[in-house]
Amino acid sequence: MANKIYPIGIQNFEKLRRNGYFYVDKTAIIYRMVKTGSYYFLSRPRRFGKSLLLSTIEAYFQGKRELFEGLAMEQLEKEWKKYPILHLDLNIGKYETADSLDKILDEALLKWEAVYGTGVGESTLALRFKGIVQRASEQAGAPVVILIDEYDKPMLQAIGDEDLQKTFRNTMKPFYGVLKTMDGYIQFALLTGVTKFGKVSVFSDLNNLEDMSMLPDYVGICGITEEELHTDFKDSIQELASSLRMTYEETGAELKEFYDGYHFTENSIGIYNPFSLLSTFKHNRMGSYWFETGTPTYLVELLKRKRYDLENLEKEVTSLDVLNSIYDDDSPIPVIFQSGYLTIKDYDRRFKLYSLGFPNREVEEGFMNFLVPFYTHVNKVQTPFEIRKFVDEIECGQPDAFFRRLQSFFADTPYELARDLERHYQNVLFIVFKLIGFYTKVEYHTSEGRIDLVLETNKYIYIMEFKLDGSAEEALQQIEEKHYALPFDADPRQLFKIGVNFANRTRNIEKWEIMI
Template sequence: MKDSRLYPIGIQTFSKLREGNYVYIDKTDLIYRLVCGASNYIFLSRPRRFGKSLLTSTLRSYFEGRKELFEGLAIERLEKEWTRHPVLHFDMSLGKHLDREELEHYLGRRLSEWEAIYGRDENALMVNDRLESLIKRAYEQTGQKVVVLIDEYDAPLLDVVHEERELPKLRNVMRNFYSPLKACDPYLRFVFLTGITKFSQLSIFSELNNIENISMDEAYASLCGITEEEIRSQMGEDIAQFGKRLGISSQEAFDALKQNYDGYHFTWPSPDIYNPFSLLTALHKGRIDSYWFGSGTPTYLIEMLRKFHVIPQEIGNRECVAADFDAPTERMTSITPLLYQSGYITIKSYSHFSDLYQLDIPNREVRVGLMRSLLPNYVQRPAELNTLVAKMAEKIYNGDMEGALRLMRTVLSTIPYCDNTHYEGHYQQLLYVIFTLLGNYVDVEVRTPKGRVDMVLRTPSTLYVIELKLDQGAEAAMEQIDLKEYPERFALCGLPVVKVGINFSTEKRTIEGWKIEDGCNTIQ
């Protein structure tokens, strides 16, 4: 690999990427299949930072006939004509936090950019009339059918999707803007829209009933994102260089990247898909970090989790039919559609018999990022818990659960709590968040033949079976573990099983005591 090889961090323009020496994962065979398909009206939903804007820009370059940009790519041998079409490309990503008048003004400015090229009908005053006139003018002046590309179509609506007063106003503006697309069908070659949330056919595209949603089509499962096969076939040297920077083998580097950034599936069956932004940023910076989660604070998501009363351990591990998650978020009755379409949970399996999908958090980056965002719900100074987590991680890694609990007791006693600390579930949630941040596997309410374990924590060397009590004593927690014979459920896991009984005190608002039994010794 040449030292000048660059990673396209934040680059969303296809021509800039191709004219520079940037890494590009060739998706143009799928693009050719898309533009030559039966439908000329296409919608694709993917989470933010998943390459939707680059895909839209690539389509623009293709329809503008810029053959030179596709040299050496799959589409070069597939396309023979390279017809140049007029392309109207609208980026809605900056149309956020606007009221109705500001949004109409924003759309007007976007139209003006193209009217400067094709002219404006002075009698067309409304944005829908101006778009219709613009499409017809572009067709008449070039003699070629027009391509309309709309990136992040839903951006102006995301912040108000559950506000009963503002949503209808902005929705009407957007519906009015998009309304000419069907009437202009004789003048259009291709219409492509991207977004995060699935559109509501009735609320925004009531006129455009011929649009095809390919978001869950198996043929286009890998259209955005980077597959494991693409990494192995096109980025082997990149992974080797990444491993050298970390002082680990290529396989260890690959495993670390997979654990943190892989795990997405937008249909089933589907190849394993990596978050492209996080993967490329990690390769560029030479370290593992929470790049995708850190690039946008999910304030809206946290508010919705609170609104729907979703506790941390209920975010993942959901079983439902497609209509429960591939649904318009404006009419959602649970948090599932928002979690799925935003990329915080993804498809993990599917049963043809029951038609049920298993949804879960895709990878470590998302799981840890979510837990960090939820910490302020439990304590008023969450930064101090970050330090606690780092110290606890080292102790648990070294098998010192007692030392980790002692640290937790000390730190929690000094941090002001938020409300609702007088029920057992609050402490279970807090402990779940902390243990998840440790980077270990953790699960709650795990079924056994005789009941449910409060929490199971698995490290590389040990499996901890944990029972929590509130104002009852650690002995009561340990008695329940023994009474329900919880350890027998995990006897075949291949790891030593350690029982941990923990008691929280509502008066002290921290851990009051614990018992740890590893089969040989008891620690209190």
């Protein structure tokens, strides 16, 4: 067996090291960071190791050399100095009211003031923080280290509430501004979060903060690289392979398909999701571990509110300015990218444009399944069973049964989606055929609001043309006139040509015609 205790949910470096949990050594990267700069910001998706990173840095600045025995840091660091540390974790609170952030910050400040004292005239949160930094440094005879975990949690929870976001922003801006005004008392500072909020001025005055999120040198500071996977987890992969009755190579390929694929800058190595990978090795089975630990409801609400064309999730092209900002009135893409549901797939150096897409199958399939209840009447529990029935009907050559089931997906269209029926039809079709595509071969493209689709199984080929307020006969005629079936003339599989019409009046599939 792989003799490892996997640190699922362990975010404290000292606990991890003292209790024998397995650790992928990131300390050489940490050493380079602390020796070449003072103020950093890091954006990474949830459960990617940000909290453990901060805890590791805290142990380093506490001078706890014994915790780094056998790691790169033990050989790299020669001095092991001790510094006063102010560690703030904003992940602990719920930010639903205007004073909720103030209460969390006040609690942290009171704790620090109990150690370092209070100052005259420190009447605001920012002034109290400033006084604590100065007194901590003076009392310790060393500059302060400031670590802030999930700095953006209040802003994320307030998405969709502009007044609440403004309130939080007005609190955060002067509070974080202390990092610049007290530079002489600060040795090192790192803020982590999921999003950047570049366009809402949280950091507008903090221009000494270096954003390492997309720097090539720090791509692997969180998550697991391909090299680390096959060096540190070789025995784990072999054990998983035996459990799955697969070869080592086949298992490695499956792990890559499901959990690799995060690219945080252009032309970079792929990063594996650490939570899913470690969970897979601990339980010796593949699973949607990362996706199932968090529900992206707020992201789906954004997509619905903006009437977003879901097909663009696979081919979104955007600029660095958009990737480095948070959701605004124009696009939900920044927060979806920064949350880890989309990643960089390609980069056009000439025009400085980034092509986005799903990082891996876990995210892609999980996100598509999660979308179904938001766009149809089919609930979360029913979704996998419904998709299985779709696939069975397609694989058994039963297109009539398939389309009757598809009709049920359009039944009782939610009112807010019915206002843009054409986009709603497109999105539901995209979701359904995307999910079916994990088990059969699906090719589709959209043109002027219509979806032309080819679906292939071992025995059957389906060519489909969709119309809105036209006729099924007209759609079928288009398949004939444009020779959509020509590429399959020599194919021995049975071919179905299917014309489908949607009707605005009924808000559903009105009719389909099948030609064999």
